[in-house]
Amino acid sequence: MDGEPRIEAWDRRVDWWLTGLAVLFLVAYAWQVLDPAIGEPGAIVLEAVVTGVWALFGLDYLVRISLAHDRWRFVRTHLLDLAILLLPMFRQLRALRVITVISVLNRQLRDDVRGRVVFYVVGTVALVGFVASLAVLDAERDAPDASITTFGDAVWWTLTTISTVGYGDRYPVTFEGRVVAGSLMVAGIALLGVVTASIASWFVENLRKAGERIGDELEDDIQDVEGRLGLVLAELRTISARLDALERDRHPS
Amino acid sequence: MDGEPRIEAWDRRVDWWLTGLAVLFLVAYAWQVLDPAIGEPGAIVLEAVVTGVWALFGLDYLVRISLAHDRWRFVRTHLLDLAILLLPMFRQLRALRVITVISVLNRQLRDDVRGRVVFYVVGTVALVGFVASLAVLDAERDAPDASITTFGDAVWWTLTTISTVGYGDRYPVTFEGRVVAGSLMVAGIALLGVVTASIASWFVENLRKAGERIGDELEDDIQDVEGRLGLVLAELRTISARLDALERDRHPS
Amino acid sequence: MDGEPRIEAWDRRVDWWLTGLAVLFLVAYAWQVLDPAIGEPGAIVLEAVVTGVWALFGLDYLVRISLAHDRWRFVRTHLLDLAILLLPMFRQLRALRVITVISVLNRQLRDDVRGRVVFYVVGTVALVGFVASLAVLDAERDAPDASITTFGDAVWWTLTTISTVGYGDRYPVTFEGRVVAGSLMVAGIALLGVVTASIASWFVENLRKAGERIGDELEDDIQDVEGRLGLVLAELRTISARLDALERDRHPS
């Protein structure tokens, strides 16, 4: 990453571990949110898994800093990663822990489906939508005046928000829920940007290649012409040499 | 389809029959939804038509599987078709039967208007909108707290949803109605994707052709040059032959 | 229009008259809507102006049919014009008369600002927005449960609808008002389509021209080459002729 061979090697080694941890986190978090009546021992295990995975992601960040050539530069260019890691420390922003997971899973997804834009977009939207539904339900459930109190409500709210329809029959009322909503909106816009950029570069690439193929064909043709001109020149030099010989013949020195 | 000549032959043969069945389904379904006070015998006939057409679509799917070269591959690559067929078996998702009809009619529409993007888009939107209005009315009408209880309400709701305005004066409250709403939103986004892709490939095609035309003209010019070079070489060979003659003349062997 | 020289001549002759009538209609209609307490004589004059202009637009349509080479073809290809003219005959769709005006003014605007896309878009949006505000106010004002009862409300509603924000604090409740809302949404989407198409053709035009300029330059270069090859060929033929002369000289026939 950023021409850092040691970080790249680390990334290659822990890539699948991080993906596995992200999936584990997601399962534990979903369980926690969807089964609030789980009881003492189960709740403690799930909380431990969720907090543990988050801590491991923090460790991964620290390792990558320590491997970086220029550590300050690494921190400066990875401020977003840092914010995603640190924000959930505030009790109110606990639900943002899932963003870390999204960013890890998204990296994996992007590497696997490079070039298959439709699949990538559908996968990302489904993942982001599922996670946002969990997070908003987690944030809203116990608020007074909350309109999002079941997972069905949360999925429906996510759907009306992603599509920007926004009927207003369900909407978050807590600070945490509004942060989730804001993240969802920003994610939607960012995704649109990624798709637009993909289409745009596919375009330019496609047309550039078509142009270069035409250019190459013409270049081949012109080189044929040059080859023939070489023959012409060789022929002319032979003729010149013969005329030389004729002349020398006539006036022997 | 997918290089399956036997399925393609079957498709060509049943194409118009399927379209006819889809229209029949749509008429019966619309009648069922718009005239709920129809009374015993009529209601039974309409339900028979609707269920019968759906069963025939299932039969068509089975025939296409049996004609496929590699049956597992066919099932794997047509999972969406399978889902559209099977989901309405759940009582709650009965309204989704119309999606099958949409997908059949859409195929027909697409084949007929290939290239006329505007017409295709307007037709698809009108069809999807009409069907969504029927389905949401069917799903919502009898729900307590329902805000969509007449066909006028349903059309108005469809309009505010497709345009993503979403005033929130009307919105589905049942699970079934929300699934219809979700399908409508996804259809809208998919349609936008189809239109964008059409414009994008029109672009690339147009510019590529313009580029190729320029390339062809230049190639013609270069071939003229090569033609002239051929004349030059022929002339040189004549000169060479004459010099040969001159030389032979001077030093007769 | 459509290769109909007589209709084109008629259009050129009545163009400014129609634009003037449309402006007159708009002023009278706005007055009618914004000053409902105008009293007997004024109200009758305004109604006469509005109905009169609408009748003149109908007359223009009839004249254009009578001038058409193939009248049935003209009617078939101008069904939208016909619908816009006839729909306001239904009492409920009275507010749609303004659409005729929009279509006339829009033609004028388009001819005047061809190429200045930004200006055209801003002008059309302002015009459509103003007219939609008038029409929705006209339709809603006297309805029970209406939330749009002043011109300020109507403009605010138009703004939230065009931007697809749709808070839902104001929305039409009458059939007529909903038709106005639907037209506004369709107009918004159509405008987006026009803008996209403009940008797309600007693109293709721009790149095609750039490609052709490059192609022309190369063609000039290749023609220079051909010109020089002509010189080469002429030179070679002279040389050949001289060698001929040399040979004839040596073996006089």
Next chain:
Amino acid sequence: MDGEPRIEAWDRRVDWWLTGLAVLFLVAYAWQVLDPAIGEPGAIVLEAVVTGVWALFGLDYLVRISLAHDRWRFVRTHLLDLAILLLPMFRQLRALRVITVISVLNRQLRDDVRGRVVFYVVGTVALVGFVASLAVLDAERDAPDASITTFGDAVWWTLTTISTVGYGDRYPVTFEGRVVAGSLMVAGIALLGVVTASIASWFVENLRKAGERIGDELEDDIQDVEGRLGLVLAELRTISARLDALERDRHPS
């Protein structure tokens, strides 16, 4: 600006001063809005700063008019600047003063990040969103029936409006607040236009350059061909000269 060297010189000289004043205005305005219980002396100072900066912006406009070559033309082509300056004189449109600040800061931002579209867009959106939140809170806070009464509400409303989700749980009810909302919507659409235009010209630029590079390469090749043709012609002239010599030799004059 517009080929006005004296105005450009003035702009370069006051650029940073204006940016500083805009930041000062923003701080004072934010303080004023966010701390309404500030008490007599502080409130007077803040109001003085806000009004003073606004007056200085007016002065800057007057200086630029006086420096213009053709003053009427300057006024005509800068009507928007004039409107932004004069509208806040109406008590009801006081909140629009911040638009002046936005336009000054935006100019600075645009000059600094030229080419970094993503950064520019994110910066502009954040700035516009912050300012709109302040302005709408300022306008709404004391209205009866207001739903936007805290800065948190205002930010949340801005978010739902920019994303066009528009739940309708918060919306402005005063004339001033609606003008702010309208400006925010127009700003959103304008920004979209700027982004689209940026992508479009990046496209055309990119493809044009690729085309020109291909054209240049081909031109180089053709010039090689012409170079060789020069050699061919030189050779032919040598041959011609020799034949001359041969002929002179045979028929000495």
